[in-house]
Amino acid sequence: MGILTTFKDWFGNDWGVHPDDRKRPAADAAVRVMPVPERLWLPLQQHLGAPARPVVLVGQRVKKGQLLAEAQGAVSAPVHAPTSGTVAAIAEITAPHPSGLTLPAIVVDADGADEWGERVGCADPFALAPDEIGRRVAAAGVVGLGGAAFPSSVKLAGAARAGVATLIVNGSECEPYLSCDDRLMRDAAAAIVDGIRIMRHASGAARVLVGIEDNKPEALAAMAAAAASCAEIRVCRVPARYPMGSEKQLIQALSGIEVPADSRPADVGVIVHNVGTALAVRAAIRDGQPLISRLLTVNGGCVVAPGNIEVRLGTLAADVLAFAGGLHGDGLGLARRLLGGPMMGMQIPHWRVPVVKGTSGILALAADEAAAGDADPCIRCASCVRACPVGLLPLEMSARIRNDALDAAAALGLADCIACGCCAYVCPSRIPLVQYFQHAKGELAARERARLRTDATRKLAAQRQERLAREASEKAAAAARRKAERAAQQSAAEKLVQGEPA
Amino acid sequence: MIAAVLSLTLLGALLGVVLGCADRFLRVEGNPLVDEIGALMPGSNCGQCGFPGCAGAAAAIVAGSAAPTCCPPGGKALAAAVAGRLGLAVDLSALADDGPQIAGVAEELCIGCCRCSKVCPTDAIVGAAKQIHNVLREACTGCANCVDLCPTEALLLQPVPPTLPHWVMPKPLGA
Amino acid sequence: MNPNAFAAAPVASPHAHGGGSVARTMRHVQLALLPATLHGFWLYGWPSFLLWLLTILACVGWEALALRLAGGRRVGAVLHDGSALLTGWLLAMTLPPWAPWWVAVVGGFIAIVVGKQVFGGLGQNVFNPAMVARVALLVSFPLPLTQWVAPLAQPAPGFVDALQRFLGGAPVPDAMTSATLLGHARTELSRGVDLMQVLAGAPPSSLSWLGERAGSFGEAGALLLLAGGGYLLAVGVIRWHAPFAVLAGLAVPAAIAHAVDPARYLDAGSHLLSGAAMLGAFFIATDYVTSPSTVPGRLLFGAGVGLLTWIIRSWGGYPEGMAFAVLLMNALTPTIDRCVRPRILGRDRRGRPLDLPPGSPRQ
Structure with a gap:
């Protein structure tokens, strides 16, 4: 931290929080590879955008890496078979989502052979055209592995179109407990650098900045060594401060560019990809391997053997935990089940939830680790204002949402909230601020949908009125015509009758 | 004493004249608020509110003889919008809003009589005579006009099931 | 009932808490x-x-x-x-x-x-x-x-x-x-005695640090209050902006006025060490509930408290004005909070999105 930063912090620019990271000892344990379970559940939607459409039939035999469901729409991603086996069903499974609702998934029963299907690799990716790389990445179903799960090919193609200058690789991993990116950088730095170079080629960026928080010295050293031969890649140490891994915050910390509120990073010449994504892109291009597995962190006070585990997509969290040694006392002290980190991760109702592409961690928190307790009244201490990395007034927004004044909250900048959780983390009154904001965002979106629907139905009603009026007038016209015809016939007949004697 | 009475009387008379003039020359024909509220209503004239059509309900809401919550198809969203426009405080939690409802056809009961499709204000029911009818989810406003007319009770209002993209985080408890 | 649903309502993130x-x-x-x-x-x-x-x-x-x-x-x-x-x-x-x-x-x-x-x-x-x-x-x-x-x-x-x-x-x-120092000065001034004479017999203000003087129960130990304030700053309960602004808002006008007319106005040191200046700066002006929530707002609020205190002490009817000054600025707090808002990332002060920087691809 430079003198300028310290000075700025003095005047209130010290956003974010410094939670106890609790990454070790899990981060220091060697990676374990979990064997393929008997049954895998692959949700059709594991990414942002439109769900994938199944292209296999129930009962069909599939090979490892075979396409199960294809992308539909501009922003979507396909789903592949993580192992060879049989499609058992297309059934509902609890979604990795705080609602506890279900979503459709393709169920694959493994045959144990784990036999690859056809793979098309490429020995020299730099000879491929950038849009060909984009196509292959899209076909491999690679999405952002940092958590948001945005289809990577869309980002790469957009970057190439916009002509970005900087590719930022996010290795900051600021969420407490999680260490899968740290582990990847320590163990596979050379492969990550190779993936970064492929992404740089595909996006057309001139320079690459790799941001790694300074609480990961081993990863910093490994990445710096691996990137030493590439002049265009710079490995940067960023201060450990949550939410450093948030896209706009990382861009500002590394390049000094502040992304305007209504723009995307590509608009200012920057794209951000996760280190895990770099590895997945490399596998997709060099080996033709679709995204069928990922590294995730199993951690928390209740886990017997915390660590990082390589897991096939579609494995149930329950199976992963069992492989990791289970829970202390069979989950007796378990306070909270989470997917993702404790700051932005989601609570799930039970462990029968599949691992998807965006699952960075499975946490089983004990009571002393999980935030709990009744909320006290707000004492306006403004800790939340200080912590907010976006510069919002969480205390004012939550007070308005509490009174259902959602529009007033929106006027205070609710839409700019990134739900990072800093405000609720520091709140001495333990007010669930993020829940207020998420509730308000959802409610405002629902109102907007209702408004659009009302507009549509009003149009339908007006059309019906018009149709009824038209039918009525047509009917009246037809009746008048018939009457006139009848009258004419009658008068003609009368004339005939009258004229007959003549 | 007399000066005070006189001056107040004069003042009253003067202001009375001003008010009278204002009433005469600045009169507004019809309340523009009614049209504005009417534009917010579903516009299907289903009649569930008990007023003659959506325009009637809008007039009643503006006049104060009906609550902003009187429109079942509009639900919470409409009530909030109307209350916001009129500056009324409305207890939305009291509104029996189990989420939006839409009509559904029990296929085993439908005899294809076409009575329902004739009264649907948004033409949301499709089906020819002697064919099983169906409801277009996107067009149904849940006005329930069709429910009473069905001779076999095949039509029922059903809550729209919650879906993942449309799920809303509940408001924190104890707030 | 959906068997997958939570027994209780779902809890949103974050699932960790700082412990405050x-x-x-x-x-x-x-x-x-x-x-x-x-x-x-x-x-x-x-x-x-x-x-x-x-x-x-x-x-x-x-x-x-x-x-x-x-x-x-x-x-x-x-x-x-x-x-x-x-x-x-x-x-x-x-x-x-x-x-x-x-x-x-x-x-x-x-x-x-x-x-x-x-x-x-x-x-x-x-x-x-x-x-x-x-x-x-x-x-x-x-x-x-x-x-x-x-x-x-x-x-x-x-x-x-x-x-x-x-x-x-x-x-x-x-x-x-x-009598308190401020009260004494006020009485003598109103009798037409100038401050030079009044303070001639008074102990030097360096003694005031130890607090052996008359006054409210809590105002005497200025040094100890300062130490308490330092402790609060160190543990992060308060931030420096409001106390600093109060003391500056009191000391700067006091020093200027004293330099201009020492017979009429007390010096800055006496102002800082007398009455409720320290207590007000570190314990009252930093009250969470009644002070603004932004850093610029707190600077403004503190400066207002200090300045009003000095004005009341110098020209008002009461010898001490900290309490009045705090109440007056409390009344302004909602206004300050409404007017002084932090800048949202990616937006300008008025809430409009920033312009794209020059040289960016999509301009």
Whole structure:
């Protein structure tokens, strides 16, 4: 931290929080590879955008890496078979989502052979055209592995179109407990650098900045060594401060560019990809391997053997935990089940939830680790204002949402909230601020949908009125015509009758 | 004493004249608020509110003889919008809003009589005579006009099931 | 019912918490007040201890009564947060050390019931409850509120004697009274004596750091209050902006005016060390509930408090003006909070999205 930063912090620019990271000892344990379970559940939607459409039939035999469901729409991603086996069903499974609702998934029963299907690799990716790389990445179903799960090919193609200058690789991993990116950088730095170079080629960026928080010295050293031969890649140490891994915050910390509120990073010449994504892109291009597995962190006070585990997509969290040694006392002290980190991760109702592409961690928190307790009244201490990395007034927004004044909250900048959780983390009154904001965002979106629907139905009603009026007038016209015809016939007949004697 | 009475009387008379003039020359024909509220209503004239059509309900809401919550198809969203426009405080939690409802056809009961499709204000029911009818989810406003007319009770209002993209985080408890 | 649904309503992120609590914050402030309080006991003896104790008991008692009458469910839990205790403590610090028992009880009523619970309880009040009570008492009962006992007055009353005096409400014997520096200066100035003569006999202001002078129970140990403020800064309960602005807002105009006319205006050192300057800067102007929530807002608020204090001290009807200044700025706090807002990332101060930087691809 430079003198300028310290000075700025003095005047209130010290956003974010410094939670106890609790990454070790899990981060220091060697990676374990979990064997393929008997049954895998692959949700059709594991990414942002439109769900994938199944292209296999129930009962069909599939090979490892075979396409199960294809992308539909501009922003979507396909789903592949993580192992060879049989499609058992297309059934509902609890979604990795705080609602506890279900979503459709393709169920694959493994045959144990784990036999690859056809793979098309490429020995020299730099000879491929950038849009060909984009196509292959899209076909491999690679999405952002940092958590948001945005289809990577869309980002790469957009970057190439916009002509970005900087590719930022996010290795900051600021969420407490999680260490899968740290582990990847320590163990596979050379492969990550190779993936970064492929992404740089595909996006057309001139320079690459790799941001790694300074609480990961081993990863910093490994990445710096691996990137030493590439002049265009710079490995940067960023201060450990949550939410450093948030896209706009990382861009500002590394390049000094502040992304305007209504723009995307590509608009200012920057794209951000996760280190895990770099590895997945490399596998997709060099080996033709679709995204069928990922590294995730199993951690928390209740886990017997915390660590990082390589897991096939579609494995149930329950199976992963069992492989990791289970829970202390069979989950007796378990306070909270989470997917993702404790700051932005989601609570799930039970462990029968599949691992998807965006699952960075499975946490089983004990009571002393999980935030709990009744909320006290707000004492306006403004800790939340200080912590907010976006510069919002969480205390004012939550007070308005509490009174259902959602529009007033929106006027205070609710839409700019990134739900990072800093405000609720520091709140001495333990007010669930993020829940207020998420509730308000959802409610405002629902109102907007209702408004659009009302507009549509009003149009339908007006059309019906018009149709009824038209039918009525047509009917009246037809009746008048018939009457006139009848009258004419009658008068003609009368004339005939009258004229007959003549 | 007399000066005070006189001056107040004069003042009253003067202001009375001003008010009278204002009433005469600045009169507004019809309340523009009614049209504005009417534009917010579903516009299907289903009649569930008990007023003659959506325009009637809008007039009643503006006049104060009906609550902003009187429109079942509009639900919470409409009530909030109307209350916001009129500056009324409305207890939305009291509104029996189990989420939006839409009509559904029990296929085993439908005899294809076409009575329902004739009264649907948004033409949301499709089906020819002697064919099983169906409801277009996107067009149904849940006005329930069709429910009473069905001779076999095949039509029922059903809550729209919650879906993942449309799920809303509940408001924190104890707030 | 969906078997997958949660037994209870879902809990949103974050699932971790920093561990802070309202009660912890209040405990830190109480700890910071402790040295100055003990110093006050030493200076003013048993009557001051009784006053301190009863003011706190009155505040907690009124709070409990108000909560019960309001039908709150969590009376015990709310009392546990220590906010009423702190209000009573702060109020006691601003009272004359030998004030009679009913001052404490009435003061507690005004602070807790009128100043806080009427507005809706913790976090809802517009004005600082302790300052509301202090001002209301001063305006309503000027005599007992301006009887300052000399520090280390002899003979020091024993416990029983002090209790009798405290409950009986006897005035402080003339032999034991003394004037505060600000009060003395005000009286002499109004008599037409200039400050040079007035202060000629006074002890040098360096002595004031040790606090052996007349005044409110809590104002004497300026150095100890400063140390308490430093502790609060160190543990992060308060931030430096508001105290700094208060002291600067008081010292800068005082220094300028003193340089211009030393016969009419006290010097900055006397202003900083007298009256409630330190207490106000570190413990009153930093009150979360009644001060602005942004850094620029706090600077503005503090400067206003300091400046108004100096204006009231120099030209007003009362010798000390901190309480009035705080209340006036409290009234401005909602306005400051409305006008001074942090800039949202990616937007300008008016909330419009920033322009794309020059040279970016999509301009």
